[in-house]
Amino acid sequence: MPRRKKMKIEEAKAGGERPRGQLKYPRLRGMKDILFDEYKYWDLVYKKATELARVYGFKRIETPILERLELYERATGKSTDIVSKEMYSFVDKNGEKVALRPEATPGLVRTYIEHGMLNLPQPVKMFWLGPVFRHDKPQAGRYRQFNQFDLEIFGDATPIADVILILVAYNFFRELQIAVQIQINSIGCKECREQYIEKLLNFYKERGKRAKLCYDCKKRLVKNPLRLLDCKEEVCIKLREDAPQIVDSLCDSCRDHFIKVLEYLDELEIPYNLNPYLVRGLDYYNRTVFEVWPVEEDGEKSRENRAQSALGGGGRYDNLMEYMGGRETPACGFGLGIERTVLLIREKNIPLKKDDEDYIFIAQLGEQARRKAMNLFEEMRRSGFKVRQLFTKDSLKAQLEEADRVGAKYSLILGQKELMDGTILLRDMESGIQEVIDYKKINADMEKRLSEKNKQTKNGENSV
DSSP states (O other): OOHHHHHHHHHHHHTTOOOTTSOSSOOOTTOOOOOGGGHHHHHHHHHHHHHHHHHTTOEEOOOOSEEEHHHHIIIIITTSHIIIIIOOEEEOTTSOEEEEOSOSHHHHHHHHHHTTGGGSSSOEEEEEEEEEEOOOOOBTTBOSEEEEEEEEEESOOSHHHHHHHHHHHHHHHHTTTOOEEEEEEEOOOHHHHHHHHHHHHHHHTSTTHHHHSOHHHHHHHHHOGGGGGGOOOHHHHHHHTTSOOGGGGOOHHHHHHHHHHHHHHHHHTOOEEEOTTOOOSOTTOEEEEEEEEEOOSSOOSOHHHHHHTOOEEEEEOTTHHHHTTSOOOOEEEEEEEHHHHHHHHHHTTOOOOOOOOOEEEEEEOSHHHHHHHHHHHHHHHHTTOEEEEOTTOOOHHHHHHHHHHHTOSEEEEEOHHHHHHTEEEEEETTTOOEEEEEGGGHHHHHHHHHHHHHHHOOOOOSOO
C-alpha cells in the first residue's frame, strides 16, 4: 500500500473514521456518531455534570449554535488559534458573517448582557452542556464537533468563585474515578501583565533566541507574547526554561488573590501544580487560569503530552463583560471535554454501576394476549411503575432475553391460559422462580415484591 494512502487511513482511524471509499456518503472528517453501546457512558457523564452543577447552585442555560462572527473575533480574539485557524465561519444567505460556536463563554457573556442579568441577584451562576465546533486536526478524543460541560460565575470578584469552579471540576473527575491534577497559574491583571510582557520580550530578544523560535511563535512575539510560554514545539519548550515567571511580577492585589485561591485548594486537599507556563490560549483571561490534567499511572507521558490531552480548563475574565459592551462585571468560568472524559472511562475500564431501576417486563403469547398486555403496560406505566416490553416479537424466548438485557427484576407473562383464568404468570428474573398471581392484584403485588427486594439489595460496589 502506498505510504501516503496508509497515513490517511491511520489518520482516519485516529479520528474515529472509516477510510474513504468504503461508503457512498461517509460522515465528515472529525465528526463522530455516538452509538447505542456508548451512550451509557454519555448518560453517566451528563448525569454527573448536571448533579454537581445543581448542588453548587448553577442554573442551566442554552445559547444558539450559530452566532455573529464579530462576537468571537471580539471576545475570543482575532489572533487566537481558535478564531484565526479553527473556527467554522461563513456568510449566510442574508449576507451576514456568522460562525459555528467554537467555545461557550462569548455566547454566555452576550446572553448576560442582552437579557439584563446584571439586574438579577449576583452572582449569576450558569451551567451549560452542548456541542462546539473547531476545524482542528482529528485525534483520539479530539473531534471537529465535540461537547463541553461549562460553568460560569458572573458578578463575583472573590477568590472563592475561582475555587468553586476548580472544586466542581475536580469532583467531577474524582467521582467518575478519573485521577486528575489541577495545573494552575496567575497571569495577573492588565497593569502587572504589561510589566511582565516587557521582561518576557527582553528575554526573547537576547542574542539567538528569536531566530530559534518556531514560525507561530515568531508571530506571537508581536501579537500575543504570553502564548510563547505554552507552545508545544520542542525548541520553544527548551527556550522558555529560563524565561522570567509571571508570578514574580504580580501586583499586590493579584498576588493576594492568587495566594487565597491556593490556600483554599490546600484546605480542600485538591492536588495542584503551580505551572508557570500555563497561560491559556484566549485573550480575555486575567488572574487565575487553570487546566485539568489526567494523572498517568505509568508515568510515561511527558508534561507536554499531558498538556495536549488536558481534560478542560478555565479561569477568570474580569474585563470581558465591559469589553463586550456591558457594564464592568467580574467573572470566571471553565469548560470540560465530554468526549475525552468518556474515552478515559472506557480506556481505564471503570466499572459502571448496574442499572438499579425497578424494571418490570411485560411479555405476551398470542394476538389476544398482546392486546391485553399493551393495555396492562399503559395502566402500569401511568401508575408509576417502570415497565418495559418487546411487543414486536412473538417469541417468548426473545422477549425474556430482552428482559434480561434491560435488567428487569420481574417479568409478567400473559398467554391464552392466563387470559381465560384471569391470572398472569410472574417470573423472578434473578432466581427464575415462576408463580401465578391474580390479574386484578398485579399493582399491589408488584409494589410489595419490589419493596422487599430493594430491602435485600446491598450496594457498595466500586463503580460509578
